[in-house]
Amino acid sequence: MIETSAPAKIILFGEHAVVYGQPAIAVPVSSLRATADVTPNIPPGQGLRIAAADLNEILPIRVDTEIVDHSLAATARLVLKTLNAVPPDVTITLHSTIPMASGLGSGAAVSAALGRALSRAVHQRLDNETLNALVYEMEKTYHGTPSGIDNTVIVYEQPVYFVRGAPIEKMTIGAPFMLLIGDTGQGALTRVAVGDVRKLFEAEPERIQPILEAIGSLVKQAKIAIENGEISALGPLMLQNHTLLQQLTVSSPELDRLVDAAVNAGAAGAKLSGGGRGGNMIALVTLDSAESVRQALLKAGAVRVFDTTVTRN
Numbered sequence: 001m002i003e004t005s006a007p008a009k010i011i012l013f014g015e016h017a018v019v020y021g022q023p024a025i026a027v028p029v030s031s032l033r034a035t036a037d038v039t040p041n042i043p044p045g046q047g048l049r050i051a052a053a054d055l056n057e058i059l060p061i062r063v064d065t066e067i068v069d070h071s072l073a074a075t076a077r078l079v080l081k082t083l084n085a086v087p088p089d090v091t092i093t094l095h096s097t098i099p100m101a102s103g104l105g106s107g108a109a110v111s112a113a114l115g116r117a118l119s120r121a122v123h124q125r126l127d128n129e130t131l132n133a134l135v136y137e138m139e140k141t142y143h144g145t146p147s148g149i150d151n152t153v154i155v156y157e158q159p160v161y162f163v164r165g166a167p168i169e170k171m172t173i174g175a176p177f178m179l180l181i182g183d184t185g186q187g188a189l190t191r192v193a194v195g196d197v198r199k200l201f202e203a204e205p206e207r208i209q210p211i212l213e214a215i216g217s218l219v220k221q222a223k224i225a226i227e228n229g230e231i232s233a234l235g236p237l238m239l240q241n242h243t244l245l246q247q248l249t250v251s252s253p254e255l256d257r258l259v260d261a262a263v264n265a266g267a268a269g270a271k272l273s274g275g276g277r278g279g280n281m282i283a284l285v286t287l288d289s290a291e292s293v294r295q296a297l298l299k300a301g302a303v304r305v306f307d308t309t310v311t312r313n
């Protein structure tokens with residue numbers, strides 16, 4: 001059996017401003033993954049089938065149509081078209097441990113795992129650059145005008161310093177650091193938050209542009225700190241980034257409550273992560289502070305808390 005996968009991701013610094021050309025930093029969360037298993041059909045002759053493990057159902061994939069009946073079918077069609085391949089006679093089963101609609105990139109990870117599985121099933125090479133472009137196309141159908149940061153970090157599974165339109169810059173991690181990811185449990189549409197920031201920017205560009213630039217400057221400082229292993233510099237930068245995101249109106253009372261709870265329990269810094277208005281926040285912790293911060297997050301309303309360590313690569 002063939003198994004392929006792709007990780008979740010979190011944005012450390014620079015969300016929203018990245019849409020306006022400022023840099024952002026994102027890292028993979030390798031412990032949360034989408035996986036795709038490929039098995040030959042028995043009996044043969046059933047065509048390409050995709051089984052989403054969460055839907056108790058197998059989708060027969062019609063590849064001879066342009067109708068977007070299902071996002072997984074659309075992804076499969078796009079991959080086969082790019083590879084100039086006919087649908088293989090296999091069942092691809094998808095699983096994911098990544099919570100959906102919470103800014104962890106579950107859609108992009110599923111698309112990436114499926115793309116990899118299909119290319120293996122048709123015995124063709126699909127390099128990361130091509131896969132990244134394909135996953136970006138799928139992201140556009142979900143999110144409108146994504147910056148491209150999610151698909152990039154997920155496909156390359158590397159920390160990235162991302163500037164829209166610029167070549168991908170992989171980052172080195174000078175010293176490992178630990179984060180808790182706290183989920184507000186409130187689903188929020190990134191598309192809506194991005195649209196609202198756009199309206200704000202268009203209404204008051206002279207007020208909003210300096211906020212975006214201030215975020216960009218924090219991201220540049222964070223990059224230097226991360227590469228040099230100066231972890232103690234990151235906490236204050238996260239808090240400043242959160243304040244600027246509040247000014248862009250993308251935080252929420254729940255996110256603010258989790259950020260405050262984390263800091264009061266000993267986190268060196270915390271901020272919302274991703275589109276905001278719900279979804280996740282991150283807190284910078286140490287092995288010593290992790291447990292008390294985790295408990296504080298749960299007490300303050302987090303529905304789940306993951307930990308992840310950003311390591312040297």
Ligand code: PMV
Nearest residue numbers: 015016103146147190274275
């Ligand atoms: O909600 P997420 O984690 O997919 O993050 C979106 C990040 C934004 O900067 C808000 C939008 C984008 O396309 O970069």
